[in-house]
Amino acid sequence: MAVVKLKGKKELDKLVATLNLRLGKKIPQQDILDACIKLSTKHIEELEDYFSPTSQISQKRVKEILDLAEDFEYTTSGDLDSDLYGEKSA
Amino acid sequence: MSIFLDTGFYFALLAKKDSNHAQAELLLNELSEGIYGHIYTSDFVFNESMTLINVRTKGTRKDLLERMKSLFLGEEPLAKMITVDNEILDEISNLQIKITKINEPISFTDCSTIILCQTRKISKIISFDSHYVGFLTQIQ
Numbered sequence: 594m595a596v597v598k599l600k601g602k603k604e605l606d607k608l609v610a611t612l613n614l615r616l617g618k619k620i621p622q623q624d625i626l627d628a629c630i631k632l633s634t635k636h637i638e639e640l641e642d643y644f645s646p647t648s649q650i651s652q653k654r655v656k657e658i659l660d661l662a663e664d665f666e667y668t669t670s671g672d673l674d675s676d677l678y679g680e681k682s683a
Numbered sequence: 684m685s686i687f688l689d690t691g692f693y694f695a696l697l698a699k700k701d702s703n704h705a706q707a708e709l710l711l712n713e714l715s716e717g718i719y720g721h722i723y724t725s726d727f728v729f730n731e732s733m734t735l736i737n738v739r740t741k742g743t744r745k746d747l748l749e750r751m752k753s754l755f756l757g758e759e760p761l762a763k764m765i766t767v768d769n770e771i772l773d774e775i776s777n778l779q780i781k782i783t784k785i786n787e788p789i790s791f792t793d794c795s796t797i798i799l800c801q802t803r804k805i806s807k808i809i810s811f812d813s814h815y816v817g818f819l820t821q822i823q
Contacts, residue, residue: 638765639803642685642721650715650722654759658711661750664699667739673691673812674790676738677731 684720686822687800688762689810690731690792693724693754697736697747703811706823710809714761719807719822724762725799727792729755765803767795774798789814 599605605622613619633640650658669676695707714722732755736747754761767775779794793814800808800819808819815821 645721649717650711650761651759652715655711655715657759658696658754658761659708661753662697662699662704662708663747665740665744665747667698667700668741669739673694673735674788674793677735678788678790 685803685805686714686719686722686807686809687796687805687819688722688724688728689796689808689812690728690735691811692809693728693732693751693761694735694739695811696754697750703823706811710822711761714809721805722762723765723799723803723805724755725765725767725795727767727795729764731790731792765799767799771795771798771802 605626609620609622609625612625670680691703692707692710695701695703696711698704701707713719732751733748736744736751740747755764775791775795775798778798779789779791782794783789793812796808797815797818800806806820807822808815809822811823
């Protein structure tokens, strides 16, 4: 089995201390780590974002998007929600 | 750091006659520079954007629906789409009930955007809508 090294040991110690203080009882470090893993699997998108580079839109894509624009005719009340969901009552 | 794209921004990008079109183009360029971090939208905003095109053009422009679709789906969508989970529907409807005022109704989609942004810690939104004042920092 591979050995996993913790880079944030101090942060883990702080987390354990904070949790123990808040709950008024001692939760083993191992249980807290297991809970962190369980919770992370429920928030996979946030974990994905944490490890993903910042979103980038290429200049090629920007040009493509700008080229999609058109001077087309449309009807509107001037309000997006009114157009979608009907006039707001007076 | 991250930002959410709202329906009005998508429409303004495609519609040159929209009063916010020039601003939407500027914002698109800023987004491409990566200064706002991760870029998000939602499936509810996708729904609204497609419907808005259809309603405003009275169903006459399938090609514009295709263009709108290409901004959300495909190989290079403008933003990462967050799906509204059943788990947060109760929270969204509670917010809608709480902040709805007489003659100032707010859509379920706008409420979903507020909840999604709060949940995902997205503090900024590109929107030309006034409903987000007090909830999110609007970039216009």
